[in-house]
Amino acid sequence: MKFLFIVLHPIFIFPWGIVIAFSTGGRYEPWQIATASIPIILQGGTDWGGSCLFAGWMANYLFFSFAAPIYAIISIPEISKVSFIKTLQSVVKEMKGYIFFFLLLGPIWIFDDTRITPNDHRNLFLFFFVYYSFLIFYVSTLVYLKVRFRIIICVIPSLILFLMMSDGVTTKAGQWNAKA
16 A cells, blocks of 8 residues: 555656656657557547647546546545545545646647647546546545445446547547448
């Protein structure tokens, strides 16, 4: 638990984000994103350059949808007889670094392609905004109800989301493989 607490600490959000972005979006040439056999979940964006940025952004959204709930679960001590609102406040307090970086950096590429629809960056930011809001309430419920094995249970929604999104999340995903 101590290892996860250190590795997932909010002080490492920015370095993790850079490593993840460069190991996904920065790893491929722009044409490879749309034509190579890479995970289809990373395909999106509205132009060649946007495809690499989208891959990095998508990988970060997915990584932090696992990291934030785990960090919150580990950080909040066992408290007896506390209201759900106090528990919710504790979860938001522990996830504030993740929330801050999501709200600061999440929409950064939305305005790059505002004239092009569908705007994959905007759509995914709004989707993950709703999903992360759900995660805050989900983790708060796990902590409030003192569910056993909650560190494992807290990642189940993200695993389900990952499986559902594995066949692509944008209209661009998989177009190179489409039959006419």
